[in-house]
Amino acid sequence: MSEKRYAYEAWEEVTRNEPHLSSLDEPLTLSELTSPFAAIDPVRPEESDLTTNAGTGAEAIGQRVVITGRVLDENGEPIPGVIIEIWQANAAGRYNHEFDSWQGPLDPNFVGRGRCMSDDQGVYRFLTIRPGAYPWKDETNEWRPAHIHLSIMGPSIASRLVTQLYFPGDPLFPLDTIFQSIPEKDRERVVCRYDHDLTEPGWAMGFRFDIVLRGAQATPFETDRVYEGVHA
Amino acid sequence: MTLDLTPTQTVGPYFSLGMMPEGANILTQSGTEGEHIRIEGYVFDSDGDPLFNVLLEIWQANAHGRYNHPLDQRPLPLDPDFVGFGRTSTDANGHYWFQTIKPGPVPYPGDKMQAPHIIVLVHASGVSHPLITRMYFADDPRTESDPVLQGVPPNRRSTLLAKREERDGETVYRFDIVLRGEAEDLVLEGKIVAEATEDAVRGTGKAETVFLALR
Numbered sequence: 001m002s003e004k005r006y007a008y009e010a011w012e013e014v015t016r017n018e019p020h021l022s023s024l025d026e027p028l029t030l031s032e033l034t035s036p037f038a039a040i041d042p043v044r045p046e047e048s049d050l051t052t053n054a055g056t057g058a059e060a061i062g063q064r065v066v067i068t069g070r071v072l073d074e075n076g077e078p079i080p081g082v083i084i085e086i087w088q089a090n091a092a093g094r095y096n097h098e099f100d101s102w103q104g105p106l107d108p109n110f111v112g113r114g115r116c117m118s119d120d121q122g123v124y125r126f127l128t129i130r131p132g133a134y135p136w137k138d139e140t141n142e143w144r145p146a147h148i149h150l151s152i153m154g155p156s157i158a159s160r161l162v163t164q165l166y167f168p169g170d171p172l173f174p175l176d177t178i179f180q181s182i183p184e185k186d187r188e189r190v191v192c193r194y195d196h197d198l199t200e201p202g203w204a205m206g207f208r209f210d211i212v213l214r215g216a217q218a219t220p221f222e223t224d225r226v227y228e229g230v231h232a
Numbered sequence: 233m234t235l236d237l238t239p240t241q242t243v244g245p246y247f248s249l250g251m252m253p254e255g256a257n258i259l260t261q262s263g264t265e266g267e268h269i270r271i272e273g274y275v276f277d278s279d280g281d282p283l284f285n286v287l288l289e290i291w292q293a294n295a296h297g298r299y300n301h302p303l304d305q306r307p308l309p310l311d312p313d314f315v316g317f318g319r320t321s322t323d324a325n326g327h328y329w330f331q332t333i334k335p336g337p338v339p340y341p342g343d344k345m346q347a348p349h350i351i352v353l354v355h356a357s358g359v360s361h362p363l364i365t366r367m368y369f370a371d372d373p374r375t376e377s378d379p380v381l382q383g384v385p386p387n388r389r390s391t392l393l394a395k396r397e398e399r400d401g402e403t404v405y406r407f408d409i410v411l412r413g414e415a416e417d418l419v420l421e422g423k424i425v426a427e428a429t430e431d432a433v434r435g436t437g438k439a440e441t442v443f444l445a446l447r
């Protein structure tokens with residue numbers, strides 16, 4: 001297999017008159033109101049501990065952090081049985097990925113991926129290390145603020161969410177085009193909160209991050225019926 | 233009181249680290265009921281360039297038209313050898329493929345039925361949210377009267393149709409996806425460009441795929 005070269009090119013902004021998304025005035029159907037969430041392979045507990053899930057027997061380098069919160073629908077009702085996948089750079093800001101050509105050091109004891117499932121109360125929890133900031137456009141000296149990618153397979157395709165979680169007080173926020181792409185009033189909802197009650201003495205700092213999915217408002221779910229027997 | 237939704241952010245270039253699409257593009261086992269098919273195609277941008285490292289997810293009913301989900305309580309068989317969810321990402325030529333089965337028809341609100349179709353989610357680096365579309369079977373007589381497809385402007389319906397071909401004794405449906413980079417939907421993020429091989433196809437002249445706005 002020939003070795004491929006990878007390079008970054010900036011997206012060019014394209015401005016045309018036709019909307020990118022065609023809005024279809026259609027009711028959501030069974031196709032959009034369902035998802036594979038209840039049929040995905042169960043998550044093993046060790047998958048949610050990124051500090052040790054490399055399986056080397058040694059721990060990843062970095063500041064241990066607990067990231068926990070609840071998965072909720074728009075009415076504030078917890079959503080159990082939701083699979084959350086995360087991936088992130090290591091403490092030096094380097095991804096364990098073939099496309100990351102930045103020369104920050106790799107950590108042999110850190111893969112940078114994890115999964116967990118929300119419990120009966122909608123609570124999810126990861127143990128990981130705080131990722132480092134990451135340079136990605138040297139010509140303009142742009143760095144990504146420290147962030148963790150999240151992929152959430154909610155109870156419906158309509159509730160599918162992919163986002164990024166940031167840490168409070170990051171000086172890179174005003175300079176990051178990706179963070180700035182969120183309307184100003186909504187930005188606080190992708191920033192986790194330091195929670196001293198979650199911080200484990202002598203072990204790990206605790207951060208709280210609630211996730212709100214498109215939910216019952218938009219869907220005719222009868223919660224009891226939908227979740228009964230899921231992931232039994 | 234209603235809560236505001238968590239904002240979406242781009243999937244970025246490293247999703248395969250967390251979403252592990254490797255090998256997840258085969259939805260079938262030998263015992264899976266229904267017509268076994270291969271779905272394949274290219275993802276292009278509006279300039280006709282093949283897009284590398286785009287994540288695709290598909291979701292579909294089984295051969296009887298039953299979704300593997302607790303909301304679907306209709307008295308139709310579930311197939312123990314079929315979930316209906318797949319993932320893959322495009323290669324250096326913008327190409328992707330899935331091995332699956334043709335789904336059965338599923339209901340539409342009221343007493344209508346929908347033609348067999350597959351939900352396709354497109355996650356592209358630089359696009360800030362998943363794009364949702366549908367793949368229909370061009371050769372299926374039910375497609376023309378599908379109630380969702382009828383809501384699409386007639387001159388754009390063809391972007392949701394996959395064409396059937398027989399190849400080496402296998403049934404293949406070709407479904408290309410064309411993304412347009414709109415300023416409002418894109419953040420200025422790098423796109424990874426691979427060294428496309430001599431097989432690279434260009435998609436010049438193809439109409440932009442219709443996506444469903446579920447917002």
